[in-house]
């Protein structure tokens with residue numbers, strides 16, 4: 001039956017009716033707050049391209065993790081900024097590395113909060129690429145995978161609840177699983193950045209982490225933004241290799257990919273609402289072009305609707321506070 005018997009507006013007439021039939025819920029239990037932990041920061045240093053986000057000392061990161069936990073946020077995701085970078089990125093698997101120290105300190109202070117660690121070399125390599133370089137400047141996949149697995153093990157030993165490889169090397173999930181299991185870390189899940197696109201939206205992050213490639217770009221390992229089928233294939237391969245969760249990144253321009261990866265894998269799916277997406281909203285809100293609160297909640301709801309179980313977002317604290325006020 002169609003109009004006039006059917007009227008779609010009937011079910012939209014009041015807040016209670018709308019609530020009764022709302023298909024998607026947003027809750028801080030699904031949020032992950034990324035934190036930049038710096039070996040050289042004393043306290044907190046603002047990041048110019050990401051208003052409201054800071055580079056944190058280990059002590060400040062513990063404090064920030066506590067604030068996130070109080071707001072009901074499920075997890076923090078740690079990115080390390082080492083004092084020194086080298087060709088191999090050896091700071092990534094250093095037992096006394098900034099992420100390893102921050103992980104242990106956060107778990108000690110806030111045992112109920114999950115700590116997820118980023119497994120990548122780009123923040124630790126002098127050249128800023130996500131793996132080891134060959135003479136010709138290309139990234140050596142298999143040699144990099146070994147170092148990534150070593151990094152994941154060191155992070156899990158430090159107490160990381162989940163490890164999240166973001167490098168886009170082939171076969172790294174399998175190698176990480178093997179090395180974790182070999183080390184007795186059989187209960188540490190892997191959140192694989194399965195479909196990570198070579199995106200302009202990472203700009204502010206690279207500024208924050210000092211991880212802009214010294215030459216070239218990441219298109220020889222990150223995905224072409226034009227490819228949705230390939231994203232599903234990447235995700236299915238990671239499932240085969242032992243991923244416990246898969247990720248689509250960035251988020252806002254990739255809702256179709258989130259939906260198809262969810263359908264194909266039936267695994268928990270995370271999406272990363274990245275730095276450039278955050279920066280655009282903050283800039284437009286500061287200029288008075290949009291209402292930040294309504295915009296952020298709409299964006300985060302849309303990601304859940306697309307099929308994301310988990311949302312990694314710099315808006316996590318604000319959004320959690322707003323959701324608590326709505327209740």
Ligand code: PBG
Pocket residue numbers: 118120122130166167201202203204205206211273274275276
């Ligand atoms: C590291 C990594 C990046 C991001 C997360 N992990 C940067 C990159 O690939 O250049 C981006 C996160 C963001 O933009 O918020 N490989």
